[in-house]
Amino acid sequence: MSQMNIALEDAGLLARIKMGDKEAFATLVRRHSMRFYRIAYRFSGGRTEAEDIVQEAFLKLWERPNLWQEDRNTAFTTWFYRVLVNMCLDYRKKKRPVSLQDDSWVMDERHSYEETMLLDERERLLEEHIHTLPQRQRTALNLCFYEGLSNQEAADVMDINIKALQSLLMRAKATLKERIGEYYADREAV
Secondary structure (H helix, E strand, C coil): CHHHHHHHHHHHHHHHHHHCCCCHHHHHHHHHHHHHHHHHHHCCHHHHHHHHHHHHHHHHHHHHHHHHHHCCCHHHHHHHHHHHHHHHHHHHHHEEEEEEEECCCCCCCCHHHHHHHHHHHHHHHHHHHHHHHHHHHHHHHHHHCCCCCCHHHHEEEEEECHHHHHHHHHHHHHHHHHHHHHHHHHHHHH
């Protein structure tokens, strides 16, 4: 199903939700909850927190469906990403950041144990450095690289122009490249 068809179906579901249709709400939640869970998880770093944020965001939509305004020509997903990102940012302000130690790492059998450990260390290091980036750079990275949004979609979610988004991405990548390079240079000096 094309993005355009999904957007039209979402708009129809939202019209029904505005009339109190619980089945339409359930359909919308089933269709998009995993997508929004992924971004909430990237911001919160915890499964329970991410589930709570997504649930709260959908509950907010159910209680106040008129928040989404079809006449603004914004797809539901773009609008809801913005709502969710704002809720994640509010959550982070209320709670101190938690390190992303995930116990559910699945070992890739194509790599040796040593290779897997190196890859795991690199992933942990990258996540650690991403969490030290300024919030807007981190948001741009998460939306474009982890959520797969186009630059234009991510710019819309962040309510900035595309040049500003591209600038955030370039600064984020340059900072990460520099920090990771410094980390490995320091380790080789030891």
